[in-house]
Amino acid sequence: MALPKGKTVTLTGIVIPADWNDRQEVIAAALATADEKEYRICTTKKGKELLGALQREVEATGVLDRDEKGRNIITIRSYIVK
Numbered sequence: 001m002a003l004p005k006g007k008t009v010t011l012t013g014i015v016i017p018a019d020w021n022d023r024q025e026v027i028a029a030a031l032a033t034a035d036e037k038e039y040r041i042c043t044t045k046k047g048k049e050l051l052g053a054l055q056r057e058v059e060a061t062g063v064l065d066r067d068e069k070g071r072n073i074i075t076i077r078s079y080i081v082k
Helices: 044-051
Strands: 006-020 026-033 038-042 057-066 072-081
Touching: 006 038, 006 072, 026 044, 044 057, 044 072
Parallel strands: 038 072
Antiparallel strands: 006 026, 006 057, 026 038, 057 072
């Protein structure tokens, strides 16, 4: 089932590293869901907070979109670390 672009959704998954800097520090994260989909987390204030929840399960509510490379992205509005 395709999720609606531009709609607010709630997804549950594990926060995983998605990008690193030259010092191998994680600078971006993604949400890996049980249906084996990956949603890159926008680096807004809430999105950056989730860098502190790497490898943890979260329930995240936000708006879906696609980036310039066609990847699924989510702009986090709220989240709960489980």
